[in-house]
Amino acid sequence: MNIDARIGIIGGNGWLGNAIAHALVSSGTLEASRLxxxxxxxxxxxMDIPGAYWTRDNDELAARSDVVLxxxxxxxxxxxxxxxxxxxxxxxxxxxxxxxxxxxxxSDAVVRSIPNAAAAIRRxxxxxxxxxxxxxEGKKIVQALFDACGEGAETTSEADIDYCVAxxxxxxxFPALLAEALVAxxxxxxxxxxFARRAAKGVVAEASQLFAGDRADPAEIxxxxxxxxxxxxxxxxxxxxxxxxxxxxxxxxxxIARAAELSPEK
Ligand SMILES: NC(=O)c1ccc[n+]([C@@H]2O[C@H](COP(=O)([O-])OP(=O)(O)OC[C@H]3O[C@@H](n4cnc5c(N)ncnc54)[C@H](OP(=O)(O)O)[C@@H]3O)[C@@H](O)[C@H]2O)c1
Numbered sequence: 001m002n003i004d005a006r007i008g009i010i011g012g013n014g015w016l017g018n019a020i021a022h023a024l025v026s027s028g029t030l031e032a033s034r035l036x037x038x039x040x041x042x043x044x045x046x047m048d049i050p051g052a053y054w055t056r057d058n059d060e061l062a063a064r065s066d067v068v069l070x071x072x073x074x075x076x077x078x079x080x081x082x083x084x085x086x087x088x089x090x091x092x093x094x095x096x097x098x099x100x101x102x103x104x105x106x107s108d109a110v111v112r113s114i115p116n117a118a119a120a121i122r123r124x125x126x127x128x129x130x131x132x133x134x135x136x137e138g139k140k141i142v143q144a145l146f147d148a149c150g151e152g153a154e155t156t157s158e159a160d161i162d163y164c165v166a167x168x169x170x171x172x173x174f175p176a177l178l179a180e181a182l183v184a185x186x187x188x189x190x191x192x193x194x195f196a197r198r199a200a201k202g203v204v205a206e207a208s209q210l211f212a213g214d215r216a217d218p219a220e221i222x223x224x225x226x227x228x229x230x231x232x233x234x235x236x237x238x239x240x241x242x243x244x245x246x247x248x249x250x251x252x253x254x255x256i257a258r259a260a261e262l263s264p265e266k
Pocket of ligand 1: 094
């Protein structure tokens with residue numbers, strides 16, 4: 001779907017704001033002339049967005065926009081002072097609650113979301129939550145915006161967004177960790193580091209495409225491999241017996257605790 005609304009991204013010069021702006025325009029979802037981007041400094045994002053309007057004045061950004069997307073760090077939210085009444089507010093900030101934003105910005109129509117680093121290549125799975133004041137039309141805009149960055153997915157629970165900071169928000173981090181573990185072992189067995197890296201990427205980034213999209217789900221692949229009783233079954237069963245699931249769960253719990261610790265909302 002093309003978005004007809006005007007969108008302003010506060011923090012459009014930052015890493016994620018720039019990636020979202022670029023995804024919106026490069027996918028053809030939004031005309032650049034409908035996009036306003038702001039930053040505190042003169043610095044612009046690494047990806048060029050020809051035709052977008054730049055300002056350092058967030059009031060001007062709000063005046064030029066029907067939808068205001070907040071892409072500043074949570075600790076910088078207190079520095080954003082705009083009147084967003086009558087506008088749809090979308091936040092990608094971890095940990096700032098919808099109610100806090102509604103109170104501070106004067107709009108009850110608030111969406112919280114957690115994209116991840118893969119937005120830069122338009123492959124981010126982005127969960128989003130909308131307050132009851134967000135209209136059906138507003139939700140269509142949000143879905144189109146995050147589909148432009150990969151795949152948007154609405155959830156009806158705000159708590160899911162806090163959880164997803166630790167899970168989907170980690171983006172490529174867990175796959176990268178698995179790839180590193182594979183490389184470390186392969187190098188110990190005598191493979192050259194360069195060959196081991198190519199091999200691990202082939203497994204983690206390429207072979208995993210077998211369960212990408214709507215194709216077979218990962219649980220089915222694990223079950224099939226274990227039932228086959230071959231070398232892969234031995235690898236999987238031993239890894240599981242060594243506490244793989246428990247290690248992943250502990251990592252997720254640690255991320256949730258750390259996000260709460262970093263949150264300006266106590
Ligand atoms: N990076 C990720 O993968 C990821 C994933 C999920 C969620 N998030 C969330 O996305 C948000 C942005 O993260 P990021 O990684 O893109 O951070 P970032 O690169 O530091 O970008 C934040 C930008 O906000 C700008 N900014 C700060 N205060 C501002 C203000 N009052 N008015 C206008 N611009 C302002 C800064 O501009 P100046 O440099 O000019 O000061 C900076 O470029 C964070 O809340 C984070 O929790 C990020």
